[in-house]
Amino acid sequence: MGWVAIDGLRVAYGDTRVLDDVSLRIPRGSLVAVLGPSGCGKTTLLRAVAGLLPVTAGTITVGGRLVTGPGVQRAPEKRGMGWVPQDASLFPHLTVGENIGFGLPRNKQSDDLYCESGEAPRGVFGLFAGLTRRGREYRTRPAALPVNAAASDAPADNRLAPVPIAPDRSRQNSRAARIDELASLVGLSELVDRAPSQLSGGQAQRVSLARALAPRPDLMLLDEPFTALDPLLRSALRTEVAALLRDQHNTSLLVTHDQEEALSLADFVAVMRGGEILQFGTPANVYERPVNPWVAGFVGDTVELDGLWRAGRVECALGTLPADWMGGSSAPADGTPVLVLLRPEWLTLAAPLAEQQTDAITTAIAYAGHDALVSFTLTGGIVVRARVAAPGLPRIGDRVALGVRQNALAYPLG
């Protein structure tokens, strides 16, 4: 079981189902990206987790406590989650510092206000860590996590080891100190007295992140936080943010339609389409072993060929290639037509000694500096594209030999 467990989540408006039986596990301390095209329901999923919209069926638990379930719909403010919306959404009437401190209790009295009824301050906040704002205040998490838990390929069980509640070190951390801490964390210490309107897009998004982190949420929800930024800034900021979230050992759920973003940032990627999760796995798993051709095409470039299955190999225009059957438990009978799928970078040039190779003529080159996507016409007029590293590109009209580096993927037709 993950730190966050979503089970059979369904959101429907009348007859239209926006989310259909979505189940997802988020291991503690990891960043999970939900990747899908516009309108696939990923933002709805995020809002349902946040409690900002009611669900039709299903349960959501965070750290073992039920926040959404049959008859349970905990208010968003009582879920202990952080929210970073697409457009930063800073409060325009507050300074940067006040924005960061917005979710922090203002003083002793208002601190008590955040406790739920029946949980008037008692000496057992540790037991209720995460349940109340005050409980969260008393919890420290970063130091408690095993260091190797952050590595993406560590066995999932490792991350799920119960985390001991550390003694409350942040008790003495006053509100102002926490604001300063976060402002310097996101590198904006100089700007705490500025108005949000004086910030650039990237700075605003950092403040938004700091604001969400300030109350030490159990789960960070990031709703395409980088799409509104220009491309150069986007890639720089997202690397920085991912590193920051990892340093803080935050459990995060990121929603995006940008496959590069999902693959490069996340520990796990969930590919979503039409309200359903099609595949959940590590970025490498999703990219190299996509469950179906649609997922393959959505997360990256593909080379698709018709082929015939021959006992662990496929016959296709590139020759007879070793292949993995992706269509279910048992491999099909020999001679079954299949769809052969490769990544352009799995094709290699001029490897005359390679076991498998095919003659091809270079017909087009899409030059991209560091590499190029080169189109080759095979005998029979079939065109395939290969990604070729930049120095030593073939020229148009060159006759080359094509090899394949990795087992091809074979999918059932239709």
Add this chain to the structure above:
Amino acid sequence: MTGLLIPPLKADAPAPPRRPARFRGTPPWLLAVAALCAATAAIPLVYLVVRTTEAGLAELLATLVRPRVLQLTINTVMLATAVTLSCLVLGTICAWILTRIRLPFQRTLLLVSALPLAVPSYLAAYGWLVWFPHLNGFWASWFVMTMVCTPYVTLPVAAALRGASADLESVARTLGRGPLRAFAAATWPQIRPAAIAGALLVCLYSLSDFGLVSMLRFQTLTWGINAAYGASFDRNQAALLALVLVVLALVVVAGERRSRRQVGRVPGRSTMPARAPGKTGPLCAVVLLAAPIAGVVVPVVGLLSRLLEAETLRAIDVPRLLEAIAATLGLALAAAVVAVVIALPIAALAARYQGRLVAVIEAVGFLGHALPGIVVGLSLVFFALAAVPMFYQTSVVLVFAYVVLFMPRAIGSVRSGIAAVPASLGDVSRMLGLSPFQTWWRVTARLALPGIAIGALLVAISAMKELPATLLLRPTGVSTLATELWSRTALFEFGAAAPYAAALVLVAMVPAVLLSGIRGTAREN
């Protein structure tokens, strides 16, 4: 030609839009509160219908076809139609001059052309009577009313023209249309909704106006209602006339709704290169300044000339004047506060949620917009006598009448104030641990404050100037500046009326000045 107006298909769909607010479901308690608030606005109309039908249908029809009633109705319709048409033409021309011709002092000119709005119609009529005491009848009423109402068309049309794509007109020109036909084909459809909305305001204003037509002695339904009510032995007659007037107003509103065809916004350069005035400059200036001069300068100068006469100054009853000022301010303030409080749930609902029920609640809240002041006044007289006699002839009923009449202004500006606060800020605040009410207080209300304040001030200004409802409902012994001005003028004591008119102009300026201040700061933020 319509092909030109179809907006181009979006080439690439933008990132998925924010989930519409309706997806979150309307909270039932907000619906209930808003419905309750809107229901208060429906009291006068409902009660009027009840009161009229009590008399019986046969008698109703018999009264309806009396020549007297017919004559009043025809007069009213004639005046409203004539004023609406002339305002539409003059206002559109003024707006076109303001936006498309490079005149000196453009910003000042825009401000000046809005000025007649600040002058209540009866004040303008008074001002003209000071100069020409024998002015009366249809043409006089038509002229003064047109001058007072033109800005209702000028301002929205000028705004629409500034936002309209001028590229379309250029395209039409290159395709062989002359200037006028190009304007009609390309630009008019874009500004038509604004022009019609403005014309609706003019039409409702002239239907429901009481002070101006009474002073200029042109007998319309409002005049008839007041006369029948004053005669007091025949209050059924007054109620019936009021009902006829309401039906006329509702027909106008319904007609405007139907003709409000939505035209998709056309992207493109919004500004047509303004051309130099050339020889037409003086002519443009004359057209532009006609309404401000006739609607403001002539009456105010007339007023001042009377005010500064030694005889008038000597006769000013200072305690009485101060009393009237205090009553005016107090009533307006009370009306503003109550109207905003009642408008708040309706505006919050309309700003954040959609749906049939929400639309109905908002429409009922806007009912006061279509109800003439004299009708609300009359209906509340009946209502107070029958339902809450202890409040009859107290300020409570009068304030309530103001609230019903002017709540639409409050709803409008409070709603846009709330709608301007991004819903995502509310989400963020909830996610940071604030309850819905804390969120409302610390985020939404805080940011919508300029809109709320504007709503309150608009109500205050309108309440200060309101005449017929005040006349019918004011508590005995209480008079406001408007009623004092009215009773002096009715007796042709123009000199004695002058101090009250001047005080009214000055007092009404206070919220107007505050208003421009708020708008200024709101823009800076």
